[in-house]
Amino acid sequence: MRSLNLSAANWRKSSYSNSDGGACVEVSDDFATVVPVRDSKVPHGPVLAFAASGWGSFVSAVKRGDMRG
Numbered sequence: 001m002r003s004l005n006l007s008a009a010n011w012r013k014s015s016y017s018n019s020d021g022g023a024c025v026e027v028s029d030d031f032a033t034v035v036p037v038r039d040s041k042v043p044h045g046p047v048l049a050f051a052a053s054g055w056g057s058f059v060s061a062v063k064r065g066d067m068r069g
């Protein structure tokens with residue numbers, strides 16, 4: 001597996017993040033084929049990298065409400 005250089009990545013918080021710091025994820029849109037995702041409360045912690053196509057499908061499913069338990 002190839003490693004990603006995330007040192008210059010621009011991160012944005014999820015629009016679902018709240019102001020008290022709970023349950024926040026950040027994503028970077030700086031890569032064409034992958035979407036890195038991290039916990040905003042642990043910015044130097046682990047990063048999950050998803051295929052861009054898979055991430056797009058996931059976000060669409062969340063917006064449709066398909067991910068409710």
